[in-house]
Amino acid sequence: MSAPGWVSLDELRRQPALGLLALDGQHWLLPQADIRSLEPLLDIDPTRRAPGSIGALAFAGAWWPVYGLSGELELLQELPGTRRVCLLLDNGADRFGLVCDRVETLAPPPRLFPVPPCMADAASPLRALALLAAGVGAVTDTECLAARLAALVEHADDD
């Protein structure tokens, strides 16, 4: 189910650390190396809106579009009161912010399991599963999230 160019399970397993993003009680994990910064929500400028975004945040001399996603990775136009922090993600090709309830670093990372093929197709943001004390973590990466956001924004435009 891997799409060309997306991070493979083996690559994810070689990551020295994973970032854990809590969204509505769901746990999403991605390579810690993709996390550029954590910023306060107050710094988001809601007047600078790219399509689908909730605003933008100035960082390192650029405006980063910021998005709100639910625990199911659906686009949110209004943020739940549980969102506390803005995570800036940068993998060299994609740069954006994501508001989260909580962010942690898991180092060493938890053991990763392959996603059963009946649970996700190539368009899914799921790249692996992780067994955590709090349940199962869904592992993704910044490129997957960027593709998901692009698809959601395009779908929202169609509506």
Place this chain on the structure above:
Amino acid sequence: MTTEQTGQTKARDSVAWLLTLGGDMQAAVGERELLQLVEAPTLLAVPACPAYCRQVLYWNDRLLPALDLAAWLRADVDTSPWHLAGIVACQTEPGAAPLLAALRLAAIPGRLRVSDTQACALPATPAGWSELAVACFRHAGRAMPVLDLPCLLAGSLLRVVR
């Protein structure tokens, strides 16, 4: 004289497990496809997955997809706790690593012997059996679909638009 010379084929018998998926929905799997039953399984939620398969079961050092095929057939979501899971396994091709899953069951499976002469058409309702089953046989006056586990566990339902 062989069956080829007579043009006749001897009916074959095989053993199957009859699974109650939920309500009055029953289906069969091959004798070797059902590995184990787990009572009151602890399922772990996974986000961004299809409605019929939103949880996994940690079993024998693996995370198995937990499929609720009755919910898929009804096109709804049943969030009530599972009382029983059947661990099933299959191969998509010879030599391939087995695919495993947990199926939601509503009753202890029954073991029965099935003959080719019992073959019949799939039930007309609920719609969707043709996406789940590879064959069907008549038992106790009812049509019993035979689950196509290799296709199901390889993700065939992800491509079904309902």
